[in-house]
Amino acid sequence: MAAEAPKNKVEGLAEKVHVWPYLVRLEFLCALFTIIGLTVWSIVIDAPLEEAANPTKTPNPSKAPWYFLGLQDILVYFDPWFAGVVAPVLIIVGLMLIPYLDINPKGNGYYTYAERKVAIWVYSFGFLVLWIALIIMGVFLRGPGWNLFMPWQYWDPHKVVALVSVDLPYAFGVRTYEMAMLFGGVVIIGYFALGTAAYLFVERKAIKAVGLLRMLIKVQLYLIMIGIVIKIVLRLGFNIKYVWVTPWFNI
Amino acid sequence: MAAKKPGIPSLAELVAKVKSGEIFDEIKKVIVESQIWTSSFRHGYADTPRNRVLQIASNVWLHLHPVKIHRHALRIKFTWCMGGITFLLFLSTVVTGVILMFYYRPVGEYAYFDMKYLQYDVPFGMLMRNMHRWAAHAMVITVWLHMFRVFLTGSYKPPREFNWVIGVFLVTFTLLLSFTGYLLPWDQLAMWAVTVGTNMARATPFLGNEGPFAEYVGVTPRYDARSVLLGGSLVGPPALLRFYVLHCVFIPLVSGALMIVHFWRIRKDGGISGPL
Numbered sequence: 001m002a003a004e005a006p007k008n009k010v011e012g013l014a015e016k017v018h019v020w021p022y023l024v025r026l027e028f029l030c031a032l033f034t035i036i037g038l039t040v041w042s043i044v045i046d047a048p049l050e051e052a053a054n055p056t057k058t059p060n061p062s063k064a065p066w067y068f069l070g071l072q073d074i075l076v077y078f079d080p081w082f083a084g085v086v087a088p089v090l091i092i093v094g095l096m097l098i099p100y101l102d103i104n105p106k107g108n109g110y111y112t113y114a115e116r117k118v119a120i121w122v123y124s125f126g127f128l129v130l131w132i133a134l135i136i137m138g139v140f141l142r143g144p145g146w147n148l149f150m151p152w153q154y155w156d157p158h159k160v161v162a163l164v165s166v167d168l169p170y171a172f173g174v175r176t177y178e179m180a181m182l183f184g185g186v187v188i189i190g191y192f193a194l195g196t197a198a199y200l201f202v203e204r205k206a207i208k209a210v211g212l213l214r215m216l217i218k219v220q221l222y223l224i225m226i227g228i229v230i231k232i233v234l235r236l237g238f239n240i241k242y243v244w245v246t247p248w249f250n251i
Numbered sequence: 252m253a254a255k256k257p258g259i260p261s262l263a264e265l266v267a268k269v270k271s272g273e274i275f276d277e278i279k280k281v282i283v284e285s286q287i288w289t290s291s292f293r294h295g296y297a298d299t300p301r302n303r304v305l306q307i308a309s310n311v312w313l314h315l316h317p318v319k320i321h322r323h324a325l326r327i328k329f330t331w332c333m334g335g336i337t338f339l340l341f342l343s344t345v346v347t348g349v350i351l352m353f354y355y356r357p358v359g360e361y362a363y364f365d366m367k368y369l370q371y372d373v374p375f376g377m378l379m380r381n382m383h384r385w386a387a388h389a390m391v392i393t394v395w396l397h398m399f400r401v402f403l404t405g406s407y408k409p410p411r412e413f414n415w416v417i418g419v420f421l422v423t424f425t426l427l428l429s430f431t432g433y434l435l436p437w438d439q440l441a442m443w444a445v446t447v448g449t450n451m452a453r454a455t456p457f458l459g460n461e462g463p464f465a466e467y468v469g470v471t472p473r474y475d476a477r478s479v480l481l482g483g484s485l486v487g488p489p490a491l492l493r494f495y496v497l498h499c500v501f502i503p504l505v506s507g508a509l510m511i512v513h514f515w516r517i518r519k520d521g522g523i524s525g526p527l
């Protein structure tokens with residue numbers, strides 16, 4: 001709108017413009033189009049209403065509302081305590097921490113990729129891949145038994161999928177429960193320890209400017225995000241079920 | 252038609268008038284000077300800087316705005332208008348939701364049949380239900396897009412850190428608002444989606460009966476994080492009532508309050524972010 005010079009030159013081309021009429025008319029137009037769109041959509045497409053709720057008849061698949069299907073999909077790879085509780089909490093807390101962790105002063109108030117590449121990559125990956133892509137997959141590709149079906153495939157409720165996955169320690173030849181627990185613990189804790197150490201080493205020059213605490217929190221969040229991807233790859237590519245099995249929880 | 256009668260302009264003249272915009276001034280003149288207009292409106296609106304300020308400052312709805320803003324804040328390419336559209340969709344759900352409340356009872360025996368009645372017997376009932384549902388779904392999408400644009404423009408950086416935090420509360424409450432509403436039609440879709448969703452609470456560490464370390468706390472299926480949410484051990488009539496109250500009273504009030512703070516902070520933080 002900046003290009004449109006006001007007809008009666010009330011303020012020429014000043015830095016600041018009056019909200020009335022310049023912003024209010026834009027808001028009005030935006031509202032008009034939105035309401036028209038919503039009304040047409042509501043006339044054309046009816047909201048779904050299935051048969052009455054029946055606690056004895058479980059549909060297959062049972063899907064959460066579409067906006068939670070990303071989380072529901074993570075359930076394939078993680079136990080509910082992580083996918084359903086810890087992951088959402090981490091997402092919310094992690095998002096809230098963004099302004100306090102990203103202290104890059106550049107790119108404040110304008111679009112730029114060059115000045116904040118890492119930030120844009122991390123957020124876009126989390127939003128577009130881990131959230132949106134998983135939702136699209138959950139809505140369109142997940143059928144009975146939460147199995148994957150291509151759009152042209154018949155949703156066969158009796159599709160048999162071999163459960164061939166094993167735990168990571170087993171794949172490495174560890175056979176006793178205690179040793180497997182130890183092995184898994186070393187892998188998980190080692191992953192975070194090594195990841196943290198590597199990040200701090202690579203970024204050692206920045207520690208002073210950024211602050212150690214900030215950096216530690218940041219790298220833990222990165223590692224969790226990468227860890228989720230690693231776990232998905234392990235399951236899909238190598239049939240690994242759990243990395244760490246303990247009497248209390250499994251990862 | 253060579254002879255030109257006065258008062259009937261040729262096509263070329265007309266086109267020229269439309270192009271120059273002169274015709275609109277003429278139409279405006281005819282309307283504004285008509286007897287109907289002058290008898291209805293006692294005086295005109297003089298487009299002066301003072302009046303432009305007063306339009307905003309002396310209007311209870313509009314004065315949420317500052318009276319002047321940076322020129323760049325008008326650019327749709329910058330804001331995608333997504334925050335404003337999210338707010339508008341929220342208002343749409345409030346209006347249509349109140350209408351739905353006249354016909355809907357959150358009781359196990361009635362809820363589903365009230366939906367049927369609403370759809371087939373209430374004038375415009377189906378339309379109200381559709382608008383409510385689609386506005387809610389659209390709001391989820393627009394709030395995500397708004398968040399994405401705020402991230403891409405780095406608008407969470409100082410001094411706007413806190414407004415981003417409020418925003419994260421807002422996106423959470425938007426999802427909860429949608430989720431609690433999902434149960435109310437009391438059909439198969441509703442019941443099982445909410446069953447899948449709330450089953451997660453069972454696995455809450457310490458507080459869910461199937462969660463890690465639950466045995467040290469002593470929670471049971473009838474007494475844990477999930478049963479607090481549902482008012483029982485499965486998605487039944489008590490859950491319906493709970494979700495109804497959360498959906499129609501608690502969450503809208505909290506979200507509304509947070510939106511007020513959100514808008515107030517935009518102004519206090521110096522308006523929409525921009526270069527410099």
Ligand code: HEM
Nearest residue numbers: 330333334335337338398406414415418419421422523524
């Ligand atoms: C119910 C949800 C929300 C509503 C109604 C809302 C509304 C608005 C509006 C109208 C604006 C003005 C500029 C624009 O339209 O882009 C705005 C700006 C802003 N919003 Fe939201 N918002 C919501 C959720 C969020 C969320 C989820 C976040 C981030 C997590 C957020 C963070 C911000 C920030 C930081 C600004 C200032 C942007 C700037 O200065 O450029 N808001 N919001």
